[in-house]
Amino acid sequence: MMFVLHPGVSEKKINEFTQKFEKMGFTPMISSGTERTVVGLVGNTKILDVDDIVENNDIVSYGKRITEPYKLASRAFHPDDTMVMVGEKIVGNKIAGNQTVGNNKGGNKIVGNQIFGEGIFQVISGPCSVESEDQIIKVARAVKLSGATLLRGGAYKPRSSPYSFQGLEMDGLKLLSIAKQETGLPIVSELTNISQLDDFEDVDVIQIGARNMQNYDLLKEIGKIKKPILLKRGLCNTIEEFLMSAEYIMAGGNENVILCERGMRTIETMTRNTLDISAVPLLKKISHLPIIIDPSHAAGIRSLVAPLSKAAIAAGADGLMIETHNDPANALCDGAQSLDLAQFDNLMFEVKRRVEFEGKILGT
Amino acid sequence: MMFVLHPGVSEKKINEFTQKFEKMGFTPMISSGTERTVVGLVGNTKILDVDDIVENNDIVSYGKRITEPYKLASRAFHPDDTMVMVGEKIVGNKIAGNQTVGNNKGGNKIVGNQIFGEGIFQVISGPCSVESEDQIIKVARAVKLSGATLLRGGAYKPRSSPYSFQGLEMDGLKLLSIAKQETGLPIVSELTNISQLDDFEDVDVIQIGARNMQNYDLLKEIGKIKKPILLKRGLCNTIEEFLMSAEYIMAGGNENVILCERGMRTIETMTRNTLDISAVPLLKKISHLPIIIDPSHAAGIRSLVAPLSKAAIAAGADGLMIETHNDPANALCDGAQSLDLAQFDNLMFEVKRRVEFEGKILGT
Amino acid sequence: MMFVLHPGVSEKKINEFTQKFEKMGFTPMISSGTERTVVGLVGNTKILDVDDIVENNDIVSYGKRITEPYKLASRAFHPDDTMVMVGEKIVGNKIAGNQTVGNNKGGNKIVGNQIFGEGIFQVISGPCSVESEDQIIKVARAVKLSGATLLRGGAYKPRSSPYSFQGLEMDGLKLLSIAKQETGLPIVSELTNISQLDDFEDVDVIQIGARNMQNYDLLKEIGKIKKPILLKRGLCNTIEEFLMSAEYIMAGGNENVILCERGMRTIETMTRNTLDISAVPLLKKISHLPIIIDPSHAAGIRSLVAPLSKAAIAAGADGLMIETHNDPANALCDGAQSLDLAQFDNLMFEVKRRVEFEGKILGT
Amino acid sequence: MMFVLHPGVSEKKINEFTQKFEKMGFTPMISSGTERTVVGLVGNTKILDVDDIVENNDIVSYGKRITEPYKLASRAFHPDDTMVMVGEKIVGNKIAGNQTVGNNKGGNKIVGNQIFGEGIFQVISGPCSVESEDQIIKVARAVKLSGATLLRGGAYKPRSSPYSFQGLEMDGLKLLSIAKQETGLPIVSELTNISQLDDFEDVDVIQIGARNMQNYDLLKEIGKIKKPILLKRGLCNTIEEFLMSAEYIMAGGNENVILCERGMRTIETMTRNTLDISAVPLLKKISHLPIIIDPSHAAGIRSLVAPLSKAAIAAGADGLMIETHNDPANALCDGAQSLDLAQFDNLMFEVKRRVEFEGKILGT
The missing domain is CATH 3.30.70.1140 (Phospho-2-dehydro-3-deoxyheptonate aldolase; domain 1)
Known part of the structure; x- marks a missing residue:
């Protein structure tokens, strides 16, 4: 200073x-x-x-201030890319639901026979909300078949109206576990309150939503566990604030933070938010943490999900998080931005060839 | 629809x-x-x-949507201004720390011999953080003498860096209680986590900070109690979202919500935030809840606190929330925007004559 | 640097x-x-x-950069408030349409027997567009009677659609001149193109609209004349950029610049723009130029014009610019934010007593 | 309605x-x-x-309003993509400096033997400002060799400070003409004032800068000519306003409008602006006009130009506009975001393989 x-x-x-x-x-x-x-x-x-x-x-x-206010999240203090390990413990040669989000530039084999090559690209997909066993199993099987590498599903839903559907809560998490067992896909779900933590035992990646990005009490608590955290950028937060929130988690001892850019609130009203695609190369430059893109929330419009996904891959993102639903017209939330299963399958065709074009490999 | x-x-x-x-x-x-x-x-x-x-x-x-998504917070369903009662139970004629935030247009006597006239104006003042008994007592006595009607002080502080001072926590609340007993001023303090609720028994108004405006889990919980809630508008939230957050609290059963505009994040960088002064008349038009202004956080610059306070009174606000410190140069947080005790006294001289000019009365 | x-x-x-x-x-x-x-x-x-x-x-x-990029507009280089003289040359004791925008703190008599006291407050009023002789005369007489001190009227209108009414152009300016002769009110009108300059000979204050705030070619040209310029802040421009645009005009030799804050574009959508009331005390601190407020464009809602006008006076503004129309329901532009003549008269009652309360005097 | x-x-x-x-x-x-x-x-x-x-x-x-306020720019009224023809008249088989910006989905041969295939991708490159004959010739030859298809160079520069270098003006345009003759590259330069139009005779594409996007007088004037217009989106303008400005030009009779997204002003401060990558697929959906990306101004940081260019191609843009300089360290403006000639050459290697990957062809 x-x-x-x-x-x-x-x-x-x-x-x-x-x-x-x-x-x-x-x-x-x-x-x-x-x-x-x-x-x-x-x-x-x-x-x-x-x-x-x-x-x-x-x-x-x-x-x-001459130096950045964050240290643990800064590339200056941690030049190598961080690899975040997701999934079950390795037992012998068997690995269930194990995915790495991040680059693997060194080319070293990281876990069993699963991760290798220069970079790994993860696709998290699933519905905004878990609605029923039938729905989540149907979606999980389909997205797995299309090539998704992790399953997302909301159980505790932060909704802007108290009168909207608030999620199936603990029952939703149980249905996600069933889908995980059915498909082997690791699961990602949002935690909105630290009191829910016990319910999340079988959840592989804990998501912290945009509205909780500066809920420091929550960040401190999840800093005490070791489970990977998918931290979404707040609607109106700068990249420095985004990294400061990662720093909160890391300062608590949990360095397994995956950053997720999901669109900023700007003066543009045709799209739900404005995807800050520059955040990808910028975060790669100043931080060592993996960064993925959520094009569904960024755009809020189904037809923009595919072009934004392509842009994210080209810009160097480590993954995508895409809302998919077996019946978007009757989805209990965010139907307008969810892909149906066929649309997701088409998108994954594009994702695969583009991930390959970038010299990366899709998580397995 | x-x-x-x-x-x-x-x-x-x-x-x-x-x-x-x-x-x-x-x-x-x-x-x-x-x-x-x-x-x-x-x-x-x-x-x-x-x-x-x-x-x-x-x-x-x-x-x-033809109708607003909020109902309990809407003036359409509740034409009269809401009066939020703050403070201790009335015992005989003695009322300790009893303040009303809101209009009293009917001119009826509301509580004991304390509230009457056409409108009541409240001034909440005190330090960003409670730092010591000496500090909070000194500030409390001084602001009371100058005419402040409630005492604020942070005990649990949401800070953007994990390395910044995080508040004295429970000890801070105890010091606030002592200051309340010394001065009779009701106290306002920020709750950041529902697990702190027991510590807030002696706190008269629970503040929900801007970063928690959409922490719906917290809003639901404080909706279950009856204590007045001072709800701050989020940095980048619309007035509709602000009212939806009030609706969350009210839908839970707690209708004692005081709205607080504290500046929006905009492209202007000379001020810490941009005070949305229009929010005052607009909220008065569409909602029945009292609305106060926090010029300290809005500007982030000490010299702007007085002119913004004057503007708030003229625009029709029901009160002000002003950061004051006995020694701003050594404050543990937000010193740059805190008034010292003499500056606050000067400001209160202006506040009093302007509240009178508007035909309102200052809380007693 | x-x-x-x-x-x-x-x-x-x-x-x-x-x-x-x-x-x-x-x-x-x-x-x-x-x-x-x-x-x-x-x-x-x-x-x-x-x-x-x-x-x-x-x-x-x-x-x-250690110093500000602007110099002529900076209070650091020009500690005293600038007084901008508006209107006709003084002939004997007779002054037609002469108004000063700015403070007159010294209390000296500035022009003839017209300006004195500690501060002067100007109210510019009139329709968005000049529509007909009947309309502009009716409005001019009424606003003069109510206490307005300058008449505004758009002749060249920048409209966001090429299919909207674009103003009466030169004919509009002629009608304004007639209204000026009828009432003695100096006139304010927007110039959108330097080729119009000859038509503006009888216009007393040239307005540069928000969309042209960074039309540097235009700023350079109006820097060559001596006529007062009312420079509106752009919708998304910082205060530093605002002063840099004033600097462009002043660097050309024309120091008669009146700043006008008219609302910023923010994420709030209930109001047309967000009035940056903090700009008033901030500009007073860092610049010596007079600053007025346009509450009509800031809010875009008729019912907010009065409370925002009151706030502007309290915050220290040197004047107001208010859209008024004899028949807002049939106005060719901006009817939704225009006051009718009775509403303006009511507002002026409030303006007068508040200007007096602030120890200033209304322009005559 | x-x-x-x-x-x-x-x-x-x-x-x-x-x-x-x-x-x-x-x-x-x-x-x-x-x-x-x-x-x-x-x-x-x-x-x-x-x-x-x-x-x-x-x-x-x-x-x-049920229908959009723009018609000529809307895809609803013009389902096919517009092809904008740039360059000299065709004389026999010889075409000098002829480029098309837009899609060529039909696969038809458009001009001579130059354009065919499913889509054409243009790369406009050159310095922020023309500084000298030596500089512009050196840059023009180098970018042509690397594969740029048009040459840009500023002669009339809109600068936020009156004290900054304002461009070589007419001399700059003459130097651009020399560079055009040397290399055959069509030239793109910004017009800031309609009085400059005669000087632009040899300019192939007239650029309207972000600050003039709503300078309606200028838009009306360039609507009267037939030369292609590269219209940059304003810093804080919505996509609807962007199309309304295109509509102004088209309503005048000039339908040769190329849209250019160049970053919005948002609350993020690490980048100069925030590139709105979503604008590409959105504009493709609602308008038929070609859309290109300017990653240099969007980011303001040299190292982000390459990843944003890749993202633009993947998102479906019809071209790029990239600032290049032979000696960025001594550039008279925008050096921080300019690529040097080697960096541009490296970028073009990536651009070429990605344009091919998308099934498009680079302009020749």
């Missing part, structure tokens, strides 16, 4: 300023130029608020 | 469409024009998603 | 870097700390792009 | 309402349901403002 002082500040005042921080354990570094003096602070400046210091010290004209 | 069908749709298809909703308990209302047919649905359409229906029924060209 | 270099950069590279700027006429100022070196540039750094320099010099870690 | 009336409106009032529109030449269509009446208007409703009508007629509860 560094501060540019006003011109002509007395040495006495500079000393008072720097001594305050020395007492707090920082090492001040004074650089006196011909006109202005710059004071740098060395130490754990993450606990300081740069704006407060500027506002509250008359001699300071301007302040700037 | 009404749907405009495509031109030339067959009667058979229209019947199939309407019968589907009849089975769900709605009364369809068909209006056939010379070119197009309009189908209206009568019933509890709050459970339907208009976009889903349009997307999933080929014969529909366009759909529109 | 200052640059923080990466740690461990060689002296040779630092010299190459600074010599490049020395050749361009800047004085580099090197401040070597224990870990990092900071290079400051003294000179006319307005011509440099700080981002380009950071991106294009490998040794630079971070760059920052 | 249709209006839902309030419940219980008298027949007399309905008749008064509909007769008003009959007099204006519309055919009202009344659909009386059991509870509410819906009035539709048939005719050229583009001249009506739906909000005004709702606000100004007490009996109306809600109004909605």
